[in-house]
Amino acid sequence: MYYWTLCIDLIGWIGAIIGLSAYFMVSTNRLSGTSFMYQSLNVLSAILVLFNSYWHGALPSASVNFFWILISLYALRYYTPELTKKEVIYTRTQESKK
Numbered sequence: 001m002y003y004w005t006l007c008i009d010l011i012g013w014i015g016a017i018i019g020l021s022a023y024f025m026v027s028t029n030r031l032s033g034t035s036f037m038y039q040s041l042n043v044l045s046a047i048l049v050l051f052n053s054y055w056h057g058a059l060p061s062a063s064v065n066f067f068w069i070l071i072s073l074y075a076l077r078y079y080t081p082e083l084t085k086k087e088v089i090y091t092r093t094q095e096s097k098k
Contacts (some may be wrong), residue, residue, distance in 0.1 A: 008055045017046025024066045042072040 022041035025031040031038045050065035 005055075008052055009063055011048050012052025015045045015052065019045030019049065026076055034075070034079050034081060036076065039072050039076040043076070046072065 018041055022031070022038055022045065025037055026033050046065040046068040050062050050069065053059075053061035053065060
């Protein structure tokens with residue numbers, strides 16, 4: 001049991017470090033808040049911290065991270081220039097084939 005608790009704690013710490021690193025990079029203009037990398041780091045961080053929170057029974061924290069994941073996935077889908085640009089190019093090429 002101790003081994004699993006240690007692994008889950010490590011997963012939570014890795015998630016926290018990833019989330020703080022992403023926030024630091026956005027705050028210091030090293031990443032854009034709408035970049036694919038930032039939103040991907042947000043999703044990864046929230047998944048890891050969610051897993052840790054749920055394991056330890058911290059349901060308020062787990063709930064916050066669940067919604068953090070949803071918001072980040074929404075931002076990835078609708079506000080990330082790298083993805084929306086590809087979608088526009090794909091749509092235009094599909095329309096030109098008609």
